[in-house]
Amino acid sequence: MTLPIETSSSSLRSESACRGGALGPAARGHLPARAGVGLKPQHFQDILDSPGELGFFEVHAENYMGAGGPMHHWLTRIRECHPLSVHGVGLSIGGQEPLDAAHLARLRILLARYEPEAFSEHLAWSTHAGAYLADLLPLAYDGRSLRRVCEHIDEVQMALGRRMLLENPATYVEFADSTMSEADFITEVVRRTGCGLLLDVNNAYVSAVNHGCDAAAFLAALPLEAVGEIHLAGFAVDRDAAGEPLLIDSHGSPVADAVWTLYEEVLQRIGPVATLIERDHDVPDFATLAAEAGRAEALLCRMAASTAEVCA
Amino acid sequence: MTAHAAFAAALLDPDVAVPAGLTAWNGVDPMRRFAVYRNNVTTALTGVLADSFPVTQQLVGEDFFCAMARVFLRAHPPRSPLLHEYGHDFPAFVAQFEPARQVPYLADMARLEWLRLASLHAADAPVLAADDIAPLLADPAALPGLRLALHPAAAVLQSAHAVVSLWGAHHGVGALAEVDPYAAESALVLRPMLEVLVLRLPPGGGIFAAALAAETTLGEAAAAASADPSFDLAENLALLIRHGALGALRSSARN
Numbered sequence: 125m126t127l128p129i130e131t132s133s134s135s136l137r138s139e140s141a142c143r144g145g146a147l148g149p150a151a152r153g154h155l156p157a158r159a160g161v162g163l164k165p166q167h168f169q170d171i172l173d174s175p176g177e178l179g180f181f182e183v184h185a186e187n188y189m190g191a192g193g194p195m196h197h198w199l200t201r202i203r204e205c206h207p208l209s210v211h212g213v214g215l216s217i218g219g220q221e222p223l224d225a226a227h228l229a230r231l232r233i234l235l236a237r238y239e240p241e242a243f244s245e246h247l248a249w250s251t252h253a254g255a256y257l258a259d260l261l262p263l264a265y266d267g268r269s270l271r272r273v274c275e276h277i278d279e280v281q282m283a284l285g286r287r288m289l290l291e292n293p294a295t296y297v298e299f300a301d302s303t304m305s306e307a308d309f310i311t312e313v314v315r316r317t318g319c320g321l322l323l324d325v326n327n328a329y330v331s332a333v334n335h336g337c338d339a340a341a342f343l344a345a346l347p348l349e350a351v352g353e354i355h356l357a358g359f360a361v362d363r364d365a366a367g368e369p370l371l372i373d374s375h376g377s378p379v380a381d382a383v384w385t386l387y388e389e390v391l392q393r394i395g396p397v398a399t400l401i402e403r404d405h406d407v408p409d410f411a412t413l414a415a416e417a418g419r420a421e422a423l424l425c426r427m428a429a430s431t432a433e434v435c436a
Numbered sequence: 437m438t439a440h441a442a443f444a445a446a447l448l449d450p451d452v453a454v455p456a457g458l459t460a461w462n463g464v465d466p467m468r469r470f471a472v473y474r475n476n477v478t479t480a481l482t483g484v485l486a487d488s489f490p491v492t493q494q495l496v497g498e499d500f501f502c503a504m505a506r507v508f509l510r511a512h513p514p515r516s517p518l519l520h521e522y523g524h525d526f527p528a529f530v531a532q533f534e535p536a537r538q539v540p541y542l543a544d545m546a547r548l549e550w551l552r553l554a555s556l557h558a559a560d561a562p563v564l565a566a567d568d569i570a571p572l573l574a575d576p577a578a579l580p581g582l583r584l585a586l587h588p589a590a591a592v593l594q595s596a597h598a599v600v601s602l603w604g605a606h607h608g609v610g611a612l613a614e615v616d617p618y619a620a621e622s623a624l625v626l627r628p629m630l631e632v633l634v635l636r637l638p639p640g641g642g643i644f645a646a647a648l649a650a651e652t653t654l655g656e657a658a659a660a661a662s663a664d665p666s667f668d669l670a671e672n673l674a675l676l677i678r679h680g681a682l683g684a685l686r687s688s689a690r691n
């Protein structure tokens with residue numbers, strides 16, 4: 125899957141285009157096949173001072189659902205000059221209960237306000253009986269949850285009037301009730317709902333190690349043609365009760381070498397795709413984070429023979 | 437009980453057994469694996485509370501605060517994914533949390549920090565500028581009936597303790613040792629630009645601003661505040677206007 129790269133290289137690199145708010149809705153389509161980072165408040169000013177350095181930014185939707193104040197002020201200014209991906213963490217698509225209509229309405233308002241190039245959520249649940257549990261929790265992969273997840277994604281795509289990307293999870297347990305593999309489950313969800321895939325390569329690696337599988341084989345079994353964005357992140361290493369490695373999706377360290385290798389393999393299969401460095405804990409200064417994104421950007425450039433001017 | 441109900445119950449309470457039906461590829465006890473989720477939930481939510489109530493945490497220390505936050509989150513898990521709203525019920529919990537009684541001003545510090553967070557995310561709206569109020573001053577007879585409302589990002593806290601001085605001392609304003617925590621203070625919280633400010637109101641200013649916040653008339657608010665003999669209406673009104681604590685007049689505001 126190849127996404128247009130010219131949207132990022134021409135207008136977005138010009139500071140004057142940003143100041144004039146030249147990036148109107150008509151210019152917005154897909155995320156550019158470049159590297160981006162998660163938007164952190166401590167980096168707001170650095171980002172405005174260095175337009176064009178990165179291909180896009182990603183925000184957690186829930187962090188921008190306050191009524192007003194500085195979060196909206198900064199995001200508005202940054203969004204004027206950068207492509208944007210909105211990443212939800214609270215919709216509980218994998219939940220056993222109906223979606224939270226109020227939260228879906230908040231998402232609709234947020235997306236109407238910022239018109240992001242991409243919207244994504246997780247194959248996970250986080251709310252039960254009205255309690256929000258502040259984590260991305262695992263679900264059994266069986267026929268019932270497949271039907272429920274598909275219904276929820278249909279509802280989301282209908283309510284938001286757009287295609288969403290679904291992110292593969294990092295998990296620490298499996299379920300006796302599961303009747304299909306995660307890759308088969310995701311493949312079927314993508315086929316039935318038409319949603320895209322947010323491929324988190326770190327999650328794939330973490331889950332593969334945690335469940336004694338081969339990460340490359342897992343990736344090969346996914347519907348990679350549906351990938352609209354890639355996530356890269358760091359993990360922490362723990363041990364399970366048998367002393368086997370138990371990797372924790374911590375977002376608190378640089379991307380591991382094994383994950384970079386898998387990422388390159390994915391790019392070789394599908395070509396350059398917008399790639400995010402996710403960092404939510406022990407966040408380094410902007411230059412350090414941008415340098416890590418630069419490593420992804422270099423790999424994206426190598427894959428895209430027609431984008432010499434971006435690589436230069 | 438559905439699978440997720442059992443999972444959620446065990447997440448929040450370490451005394452509830454790990455839910456049935458969890459497996460691991462190597463056949464080992466899933467307890468350690470399930471503990472990752474338990475730890476994620478507790479760490480995330482205690483982290484939200486610690487970030488929302490930093491001075492409250494400093495007043496009792498990290499260990500005490502975390503233990504208190506864990507009791508809170510088990511009894512009051514968030515009701516929405518908007519975690520910046522999660523602290524709403526925390527001050528009331530602190531007020532009745534028995535082990536915290538040794539720090540009598542702790543709950544008011546939590547109230548002040550909650551108002552700061554609420555102010556940070558409050559709606560953007562125009563403030564009442566000095567120019568807007570000048571024509572009103574030309575008609576003194578109408579002034580007592582005027583209804584002035586606080587700006588959405590402004591709030592007032594009347595405390596029996598020195599919350600503003602204590603808060604300031606934890607932010608490099610004044611020496612903590614010189615604060616008498618039992619001196620009553622009223623705080624005005626506001627967000628003039630992008631940052632939230634905390635100001636100490638003059639005598640009677642807390643009653644006055646709270647009355648305006650309750651949408652009483654200017655006359656009623658001034659009368660209530662006059663319970664404090666040193667209340668000065670002009671001084672308080674000027675302060676609120678100067679700091680942008682009042683919302684713009686609605687067309688019906690003048691009667």
Ligand SMILES: [Fe+2]
Pocket residue numbers: 291324327355402
């Ligand atoms: Fe991710």
